[in-house]
Amino acid sequence: MRRLIYELNEAFRIAFTQIIANKLRSALTALGVIIGIVSxxxxxxxxxxxxxxxxxxxxGFGDDVLYVEKWPWRGVQDWWNYRNRPMIKTEYAERVNEWVAEHPNGLIKxxxxxxxxxxxxxxxxxKLSNIFTEGVGHNLPRMAKMDLTEGRFFSEFEAHSARNVVVIGYDVADALFPGQSPLxxxxxxxxxxxTVIGTLARQGRFLGLFSLDSKVMIPINTFRRYFAVNGNSTQIRVQVDGARMEEAREELRGLIRRIRQQNPEAxxxxxxxxxxxxxxxxxxxxNGIAIGGLMITGLALLVGAINIMNITYVSVKERTKEIGTRKALGARRRTILLQFLIEAVSICLIGGAIGLLGAGSLSALVSVAVPDFPxxxxxxxxxxxxLGSVVIGVLAGxxxxxxxxxxxxVVALRYE
Known part of the structure; x- marks a missing residue:
């Protein structure tokens, strides 16, 4: 054990001596690893x-929320069957909540x-055009996380009396009330x-596609007073017991069928x-993007590994006489193997550290320059x-x- 520790210390000393003695070659060798690790x-x-x-x-959807709607969220071929469905009435929410009050131990909340x-x-x-306007119930904050930077959500009284109050998104507040409070x-x-009574906290973009901050919320009764309500734009959001989602789904399905007075065979x-x-x-x-991206960037690491292997072979050729001398003086095969292996791993670790610093710096720059980019x-x-640098060093060396x-x-000592 003591001999192995001595051999490792000696191998590290020789490896770093060679790296320092051949700075340019070591830097060019590590460059492939640096590019690969950064990528x-x-x-x-x-x-x-x-x-x-x-x-x-x-x-914002909630893991324990089911959405009663006319159309499914998946693509459908027989769209005409869905088009002919009766509209979803917002009044259904009151019927569901009445059932919840009568069945406090049920799976619907x-x-x-x-x-x-x-x-x-x-x-x-x-003026802002085509802003997503949502009419919702006053109890939405009980179901979904509603962070507000200022103000409050509308109350039960304001909702039932159809008051003209509005909670606006971050982008709407920034565009219509620059540098001032909209409250x-x-x-x-x-x-x-x-009248503006609250401002929603910044939510960013949904899947990076469209902003969640360009919207406003008003009481559902106010919405029905001023706007035509159709079945394609209405829904009932139902919070259920998330631990028993399938049972809750069936319970809600049965309840909605009764509310809509559907026949058992329909x-x-x-x-x-x-x-x-x-x-x-x-x-x-x-997953496809992740696999494809990692395969492409992995090629950079492969090129770096091949580069290290070639340079290590060159180093072996250059130091053939040195190897012969050390073996003639009693150096074991393990000692020689560790010397060159540790040299390759050390170059990879140095390259990996530089690559990680570069990647971290670039990530910080991208976050500052493009805040919405994930x-x-x-x-x-x-x-x-x-760990990848060590593996590359071992495999390449x-x-x-x-x-x-x-x-x-004997052959090594005669090498010219």
């Missing part, structure tokens, strides 16, 4: 960023009506005057949607980067180190 790490940060973006986007449309919003000379101010929504004329449907469609795309630089990537350890000392 793979940046791809890893992008993949983790996409995952984080997807999770953040789905956080809360129902919130919702309807939406695109409207124009005007404040003085400022208590008025704006025109769909030609009607509304097919459902509504859809129960949940975020799992969207996940099932997005996950294969996300970038997550995780400590796990640092660990993977260093084992063959040259093995050939050096097998040299015959």
């Amino acid at each position: 793979v790490t940046l791809m890893g940060t992008a993949i983790l960023g996409i995952d984080a973006s997807v999770e953040k986007s789905f956080a 809360l129902a919130v009506p919702a309807a939406n449309r695109q409207t124009n919003i005007v404040r003085g000379e400022l 208590g101010e008025t704006l025109r929504l769909g030609g009607q005057q509304f 097919k459902d004329n509504f859809e129960l949607n949940e975020q799992r449907v969207i996940r099932e469609q997005i996950d294969p795309i996300k 970038i997550v630089f995780s400590p796990v990537l640092v660990v993977i980067g260093f 084992i063959a040259p180190a093995w050939s050096a350890s097998k040299l015959d000392p």
